[in-house]
Amino acid sequence: MTASPSQKLLSPEEIAVRAGEQLSFLHLPEPGVFAERALRLRALAEGHAMRDFLLFVAELADAQHRALSAGVNLPLPTPDDVEAAARAGLPLLPADGPAPWPRAAVWRDALRGLLADLARHVAPGPAQETARQLAAASDEHLETQAGRLLSGVMLGLDLAAAPLIAAGLQLHWVRLVQQAAKAHAQGPIAPFGRTDDPTLCPCCGSRPVASVERLGGEGARYLACGLCAAQWHYVRVKCTHCQGTKGISLQSLVAQDEAVANTQPAVQAECCGECGHYLKLMHPARDNGLEPVADDLATVTLDLLVSESGLQRHGVNLLLLFGEPDEAPPPGREH
Structure with a gap:
């Protein structure tokens, strides 16, 4: 089919924008999000250099799933809070910032229950x-460590305990998003919508862990939150840091196995030559069962490859942090 002389040919960017208008903007975390993560981690662990760590995180995800299934009622934002966030163009449940949604004390109780459960299974x-x-x-130690983790402050952060703190925070925010969505489902204003910064999670304001071409949406790209597990639509071939469209390139690991050498990689790094940042792009159609947090952990080698060229990672995976903080105080004591 050819275009008539008066018919405007759309650019790839315009096609992507129009496609986004027809797609669901937001996908909230499913009840089985942690169970699916555990399943994927165990599949990825087979023959992997990080096998022990991936299996440990799988046990952690199983504990998160059991805790999420138990159900705990949380303090929720009011309709006035929903309206205020919408008017300001801000996420309803920000994890960090000038005025973050307060972490209800119940998150610490849930974390301690999670840790006790984990200790019985490892x-x-x-x-x-x-x-x-x-x-x-x-409580003071837990809150201090949680605050550092969510704000990206490495100084004084206990890296050994950070994945466990992160697991408790993930559990809390997944539960919080699910309950807030249900509580305000019939309200005049949707609790979660587009915000002024499309690169951050519209639910909790966190940076994405990766981007995913969701199945069933004609390859539409969604950013995946590493905290609350929500996914929101974001135009393809566009930097997730500076939002530019120039200088975008893809990098991937070279397959050593001849059987897969000619296949398209399921995980790539989308790199921006303009701002010097990158975010992983994942293709579930190329690897059934792919899960953003799990597959990000299993492809650390790709991070190392890309960082050698001087690029900085835009996404964040709270379960695996890089850095050399000063010696952290033992649990229960803060200096």
Whole structure:
């Protein structure tokens, strides 16, 4: 079919925008999000250099799933809060910022329950001991570590305990988003919508862990939140840091196995030559079962490859942080 002389030919960018108008903007976390993550982690762990760590995170995800299934009622924003956030163009449940949605004390109780459950399911060793020590830590210590983790402050952050704190925060925000969505489903204003910064999660304001070409949406790209697990639509071939469309390129690992050398990689790094940042782009159609947080953990080698060229990672995975913070105080004591 050819275009008539008066018919305007759309650019790829315009086609993407129009496609976005016809797609669901937001996909909220499903009840089985942690169970699916655990399943994927175990599949990825087979023969992987990080096998032990991936299996540990799988146990952690299983504990998160059991805790989420138990159900805990949380303090929720009011209709006035929903309206205020919408008018300001801000996420309703920001995890960090000048005026973050307060972490209700119940998150610490849930974390301690999560840690106790985890300690019963992992073999005796450092991981089990860390879980038990953290469960016995003071409220002040937990809150301080959580604040540092959410704000990206590495100074004084206990890297050994950080994945456990992160798991508790993920559990809290997934539960919070699910309950807020249900509570305000019939309200005059949707609790979660487009915000002024399309690069941040419209639910909790966090940076994405990766972007995903969702199945069933003609390859539409969604950004995946590493905290609350929501996914929101974002135009393809557009930097997720500076929002520019120039200088975008894809990098991927070279397959060593001849059987897969000629296949398209399921995980790539979308790099921006303008601002020097990158975010992983994942293709579930090329690898059934792909899960953003799990597959991000399993492709750390790609991060190392891209960082060698001087690019900085835009996304954040709270379960695996990079850095060399000063020595952290033991659980229960802050300096």
